[in-house]
Amino acid sequence: MKIQVLGSGCANCRRLAENVRVALDHAGLAAEVEKVEDVAAIVAAGVMATPALVLDGRVLFSGRVASPSQIEALLRGAVTRT
Amino acid sequence: MALIADGRRGADARAWLTVALAAAAWVAAYRGVRPFWDWVVFDLVGLDAATRLGHAVHFFFYDVAKILLLLVGIIFVVTVLRSFLSVERTRALLGGRRTGVATVLAALLGVATPFCTCSVVPAFLGFTAAGVPLAATMAFLIASPMVDVVALTLLYGLFGAPFAALYVAAGLTLAVAAGTLLGRLRLERYVEPFVFEVQVPKGYDPAVGLRWRDRFRLGLDEVGSIVRRVWPFLLLGIGLGAGVHGWVPDEFFARVAGPENPLAVPVAVLLGAPLYTSIVGMVPLAAALQAKGLAIGTVLAFMMASVALSLPGLVLLRRVLRVPLLATFVAIVAAGIVAVGLLFNAVL
Numbered sequence: 001m002k003i004q005v006l007g008s009g010c011a012n013c014r015r016l017a018e019n020v021r022v023a024l025d026h027a028g029l030a031a032e033v034e035k036v037e038d039v040a041a042i043v044a045a046g047v048m049a050t051p052a053l054v055l056d057g058r059v060l061f062s063g064r065v066a067s068p069s070q071i072e073a074l075l076r077g078a079v080t081r082t
Numbered sequence: 083m084a085l086i087a088d089g090r091r092g093a094d095a096r097a098w099l100t101v102a103l104a105a106a107a108w109v110a111a112y113r114g115v116r117p118f119w120d121w122v123v124f125d126l127v128g129l130d131a132a133t134r135l136g137h138a139v140h141f142f143f144y145d146v147a148k149i150l151l152l153l154v155g156i157i158f159v160v161t162v163l164r165s166f167l168s169v170e171r172t173r174a175l176l177g178g179r180r181t182g183v184a185t186v187l188a189a190l191l192g193v194a195t196p197f198c199t200c201s202v203v204p205a206f207l208g209f210t211a212a213g214v215p216l217a218a219t220m221a222f223l224i225a226s227p228m229v230d231v232v233a234l235t236l237l238y239g240l241f242g243a244p245f246a247a248l249y250v251a252a253g254l255t256l257a258v259a260a261g262t263l264l265g266r267l268r269l270e271r272y273v274e275p276f277v278f279e280v281q282v283p284k285g286y287d288p289a290v291g292l293r294w295r296d297r298f299r300l301g302l303d304e305v306g307s308i309v310r311r312v313w314p315f316l317l318l319g320i321g322l323g324a325g326v327h328g329w330v331p332d333e334f335f336a337r338v339a340g341p342e343n344p345l346a347v348p349v350a351v352l353l354g355a356p357l358y359t360s361i362v363g364m365v366p367l368a369a370a371l372q373a374k375g376l377a378i379g380t381v382l383a384f385m386m387a388s389v390a391l392s393l394p395g396l397v398l399l400r401r402v403l404r405v406p407l408l409a410t411f412v413a414i415v416a417a418g419i420v421a422v423g424l425l426f427n428a429v430l
Contacts, residue, residue, distance in 0.1 A: 010200045039203050039401070040276060046286035048169040048208040049201040059286045063169065063196060064300070065307075 001031040001075075006042045006062070007051035013037075016051040016065045023071035031075075097295035112151050119144040138328030145320045145366065149239050153312075154305050156235045161301040164196040168289040169205050171195075172222070177212040181265060184218035189257040192225030193250075199227055199395045206402045210273065211280040217265025223399075224415060225257035228390040232308060236365035237385075241372070248426070249382065256386070256418045263414055264407075272407035312362040319363030323370035330374050346377065347423035350384035351391075351416055364388055378430050383423030390415055 005020060007013025017035055024031055036042060036054075045054060049063030053071070060074050119140060123129050129136035172191045176184050197205065202223060209219040229250055238246040292300075368381045391412060400408055 008203060012198075012200060039207060040280050043204050043207040043211065043280050043282060046170065046283045048173065048204045049197065049288075050204055059288075062286075062288050063198070063201065064303070067303075 001029065001078075002056055003031045003033045003075075004036050004045075004054040005033065005051060006036045006045060006047055006054060008037050008039055008042070010050065012065050013051040016053065019066065019068045020053065020071055022068040023075060026068060027072045027075060029075060094294045097298050101298055108151065108155050112148075112155070115147045115151060116144060119147065134328040138324040141327050142320055142324040145240070145323070146317065149236060149316060149320070149366070150309070150313075152235050152239045153232065153309060156238075157231060157305045157308055158301040160231045161196070161304040162297045164194065165292060165297040165300050166289055167191070167195050168287055169195055169197055169201065169208070170287045171289055173208055173212050173214060174284075174287075176209065176214045176218055176222075179218075181215040181217050182262075184215055185221045185261045185265070186258055188214070188218035188222040188261065189225040189254050192222040192257060193229045193254070195222075195226065197226045199392065199398070202395055202398045203401050206399070207277055207280050208282055210277050210402075211282045215265055216270055216273070217261045219261075220264045220411065221257045221261030224260055224390055225254060227392065227395065228257065228386060229253040230389060232312065232362060233365065233385065233389055236362065240366055240369035245378070249385075252382065252422045252426070253386065256390075256415070256422060260411075260414045260418050264411060267410065269407045269410060272404040274402050274404065277402050315363035316366070319366035322363075323366040326367070326370035326374060330370075344424070346380045347383045347420050347427065350380045350423065351387040351419050353384065353387075377427045379423040379426030379428075382426055383419050386419045386422065387416065390419065 003020060003024075005013060005017045007016065013035075017033070020033060024033070036045075042050065042052070045052070045059060047054075047059060047062045051065060052062035053060045053066065053074075055075070055078055060078075066074070123136065123140040123143065124131055127139075129139055131137060131140065172188075172195045175191065176188055179187065206219060206223070209222070210216070234246055234250065237249055364385060368376075368385060372378060372381045396408065396412065399411075403411070
């Protein structure tokens with residue numbers, strides 16, 4: 001499982017990265033978390049509103065900061081599907 | 083893709099029921115807010131409505147309560163409606179259209195699309211890479227912060243519906259005119275070259291596949307985040323406004339900055355430009371100043387400058403636009419705002 005937090009270093013992007021960490025800890029999931037700050041790379045992922053969350057190359061959401069519990073639900077949903 | 087994994091069919095029905103009950107409670111609260119504060123300030127505390135203190139205290143509590151209720155209700159509804167749009171979808175709607183059509187459409191979509199100035203760089207990149215004309219991109223970037231839902235809510239609550247409508251019309255016209263002018267000037271060579279090399283995949287759209295309860299959730303989250311961010315400015319602005327209401331003599335501003343003073347509008351634009359974060363506080367203060375005779379066009383110009391020419395937004399834009407284009411952008415928008423202010427002062 002590879003998680004990418006897309007955002008060019010704004011306050012919301014740091015909050016999202018922190019929420020992802022909390023969600024992973026709480027769910028007891030292990031994942032590689034990467035922060036993508038290069039704007040060209042963000043746009044190349046199809047995202048135009050930051051911050052955004054990408055799981056294994058698939059965009060989960062963009063343009064908002066999801067809470068740790070929302071992120072956890074999304075990640076659990078993705079884990080059970082695979 | 084649902085935001086919250088929940089397969090039960092009753093979830094949407096329950097969400098609608100909750101929203102309907104909340105709406106009924108909201109209407110009751112909104113109708114009761116004036117009688118309630120009349121009763122508390124004049125009957126319970128016993129202040130006299132005719133005194134400066136009584137007037138200012140009532141103004142403060144009544145306005146704070148009314149504006150907070152309006153913000154909660156309007157932000158929720160607008161966010162739910164906006165969840166059917168996204169910057170990604172807006173780009174798809176704008177790509178491949180003629181410049182004139184795209185520019186007008188971009189200004190309208192700038193109002194309707196959920197967008198934060200913090201995303202100005204990826205939005206600019208995505209639009210340009212998808213072949214959206216520079217004129218349309220700039221119209222979107224001007225209209226989006228200027229005809230902003232929070233600012234509009236405050237204008238509606240404190241100045242009334244006609245002024246809010248006037249503000250929307252002026253903002254849209256300005257965005258289309260400034261965007262068109264920037265497009266005509268052929269300034270593409272001042273866009274940073276890497277912008278044109280970005281490849282954009284198609285397909286991802288965050289507005290698709292949401293259920294009603296997800297959209298309501300987004301609305302609730304947005305209300306929370308905006309109210310948490312703006313309340314200190316709101317209290318400060320309405321507090322200052324209450325003071326102005328109670329203690330500044332009537333027609334004070336009519337003497338120093340009335341419609342006859344041609345310098346008032348440019349000065350208002352210069353003062354408004356660096357004040358982005360406190361727009362929420364500025365509207366109540368401006369409402370009080372206007373009640374004391376400050377010309378309406380001057381008030382309008384001040385508020386437009388404070389949202390459309392925000393320093394943080396300009397710093398972000400510098401990453402994709404070179405200084406000559408950025409300076410032209412600022413000059414055109416500032417000139418447009420001064421023109422709007424002078425026009426309103428002359429007409430009204």
